[in-house]
Amino acid sequence: MSCLQGINLEFSGGEIFGLLGPNGSGKTTFLKILLGLLSPTRGEVFVLGKPPYDTLTKSRIGFLPEIPQYYPFLNPVEVLDFYARLFNIPKKIRRVKLRELLDLVGLYDYRKRRLGAFSKGMLQRIGLAVSLINDPELLLLDEPTVGLDPVGSLQIRDLLLKLKAKGKSILLCSHLLSEVEYACDRIGILYKGRLIKEGRLSEILKKQDELQINIKPADEKDRERILEFFKENTEQIKIDHPRQSLEEFFYKIIRESENVS
Amino acid sequence: MFLKVWALANNTFKEGIRRRILYVFLIASVAIILSSHFFNFLAPSEELKITLDMGLASILFFGALIAIFSCGELIPREIERQTIATILSKPVKRSEFLLGKFLGGVLLVFLNFLLMSVVFLFLVYFKEKFISLNLIKALILTFWELVVLSSIAICLSTLSSTPAFNVTVTFSIYVVGHLTDYLIHIARQTENLFVSLFILIIYTILPNFNNFNLRDKVVEGFFIPNLEVVKVSLYGLVYAVIMLGLSHFFFKDKEF
Numbered sequence: 209m210s211c212l213q214g215i216n217l218e219f220s221g222g223e224i225f226g227l228l229g230p231n232g233s234g235k236t237t238f239l240k241i242l243l244g245l246l247s248p249t250r251g252e253v254f255v256l257g258k259p260p261y262d263t264l265t266k267s268r269i270g271f272l273p274e275i276p277q278y279y280p281f282l283n284p285v286e287v288l289d290f291y292a293r294l295f296n297i298p299k300k301i302r303r304v305k306l307r308e309l310l311d312l313v314g315l316y317d318y319r320k321r322r323l324g325a326f327s328k329g330m331l332q333r334i335g336l337a338v339s340l341i342n343d344p345e346l347l348l349l350d351e352p353t354v355g356l357d358p359v360g361s362l363q364i365r366d367l368l369l370k371l372k373a374k375g376k377s378i379l380l381c382s383h384l385l386s387e388v389e390y391a392c393d394r395i396g397i398l399y400k401g402r403l404i405k406e407g408r409l410s411e412i413l414k415k416q417d418e419l420q421i422n423i424k425p426a427d428e429k430d431r432e433r434i435l436e437f438f439k440e441n442t443e444q445i446k447i448d449h450p451r452q453s454l455e456e457f458f459y460k461i462i463r464e465s466e467n468v469s
Numbered sequence: 470m471f472l473k474v475w476a477l478a479n480n481t482f483k484e485g486i487r488r489r490i491l492y493v494f495l496i497a498s499v500a501i502i503l504s505s506h507f508f509n510f511l512a513p514s515e516e517l518k519i520t521l522d523m524g525l526a527s528i529l530f531f532g533a534l535i536a537i538f539s540c541g542e543l544i545p546r547e548i549e550r551q552t553i554a555t556i557l558s559k560p561v562k563r564s565e566f567l568l569g570k571f572l573g574g575v576l577l578v579f580l581n582f583l584l585m586s587v588v589f590l591f592l593v594y595f596k597e598k599f600i601s602l603n604l605i606k607a608l609i610l611t612f613w614e615l616v617v618l619s620s621i622a623i624c625l626s627t628l629s630s631t632p633a634f635n636v637t638v639t640f641s642i643y644v645v646g647h648l649t650d651y652l653i654h655i656a657r658q659t660e661n662l663f664v665s666l667f668i669l670i671i672y673t674i675l676p677n678f679n680n681f682n683l684r685d686k687v688v689e690g691f692f693i694p695n696l697e698v699v700k701v702s703l704y705g706l707v708y709a710v711i712m713l714g715l716s717h718f719f720f721k722d723k724e725f
Binding site for chain 1: 473476477483552554555556557561563618665722724725
């Protein structure tokens with residue numbers, strides 16, 4: 209029995225692709241094969257048109273593992289410097305990049321603190337900075353918000369949207385549906401090693417046989433008039449106030465509080 | 470390639486010097502080297518011999534423990550922490566990773582060896598106001614023995630990711646490697662063909678650590694030819710390269 213079969217994903221710049229699937233569906237195995245950490249038992253694998261173990265391919269990819277654990281005795285500057293040296297990035301450029309990335313992930317003020325004293329969220333952010341050290345074309349993220357509290361998740365998601373705006377192609381593996389819905393443009397569903405569904409999120413989630421109309425009535429009279437119109441002209445209608453999800457509500461409150469402070 | 474290997478070696482070294490167990494070994498060895506000064510009462514006329522014997526023996530023994538404990542755990546720790554995935558997903562060849570880890574481990578062993586040697590040479594100079602070339606030659610070969618042991622520890626750690634197993638097996642090889650002369654004697658004496666064959670195989674595969682041992686010659690003041698030092702150093706280098714080659718063979722298709 210094959211763990212993964214015939215998966216073909218195409219990306220364009222500035223897009224987040226969410227790879228969904230229950231535990232054991234093959235998401236992490238898929239990522240590890242793309243990274244050359246696992247070899248396929250049969251067949252061939254190409255990433256960005258080349259084999260994954262090719263060092264040129266690897267220099268075009270960024271990777272954030274699930275629950276990254278870096279060297280606890282190093283501080284963020286030392287960790288980033290170490291990984292930058294694995295790309296042979298010259299010292300002058302390294303210095304500039306380090307500053308940029310620490311600013312991007314909001315850890316510049318903690319640049320001298322050892323990673324051993326970091327929270328999970330901070331480690332995840334340093335992981336994201338490490339994955340961006342080579343300015344990759346393709347970013348592979350394995351459960352980037354797992355184990356984080358909602359505020360930590362929000363920070364990571366905002367970072368992903370920033371990266372998307374910068375034109376990065378991102379493959380996000382997750383089993384957290386809300387996270388994927390919030391951040392991704394397209395999704396694929398992996399089940400028992402097969403990509404059983406793939407498409408643009410807005411298209412996939414659309415209920416083709418139903419319509420949604422959002423109206424803001426000017427006053428009570430206007431509201432009554434609109435309700436009357438629909439009741440007269442259609443039989444199957446459900447009218448209610450639109451409701452935001454708890455997640456949307458929570459994030460809105462957090463953002464408002466951040467703006468106040 | 471060299472920059473990446475150096476980055477890995479440097480990081481390995483930085484991590485290694487933070488391990489407390491290595492300090493314990495270092496302090497114990499320095500304590501034993503210095504205490505040799507107080508054992509002179511056992512043979513007042515053999516003062517220098519006792520110092521030389523105890524000093525060289527403790528540098529080798531504690532250097533071996535440092536090599537086994539530091540190098541045997543380098544790769545398993547990277548696997549356990551999954552930092553190996555973050556490194557090998559970068560444009561780093563597996564051979565570069567192995568070489569970087571090995572060089573970092575050897576650098577760590579070298580630093581400890583240097584500290585122990587400086588204390589030892591200081592003590593000898595304090596007693597004799599002279600340091601013989603023989604002593605330096607003996608120390609050079611002791612270091613080569615530690616390099617070979619480090620390469621064996623790295624090789625085993627590419628096979629097994631259990632540090633306790635690697636440490637135990639490498640230590641056993643260290644012990645048996647010092648008994649190879651006895652092994653060949655037993656192989657010749659025994660009448661059982663299988664036992665004899667088994668011992669001969671062990672004798673052929675394992676390094677002969679007695680080659681690196683110049684302690685008796687130094688203590689007795691025999692002349693040690695330069696050619697012998699060069700030959701044994703080459704033997705150590707070749708053995709370490711073979712061990713690294715084997716490590717690469719075991720490591721190249723390993724999945725993480």
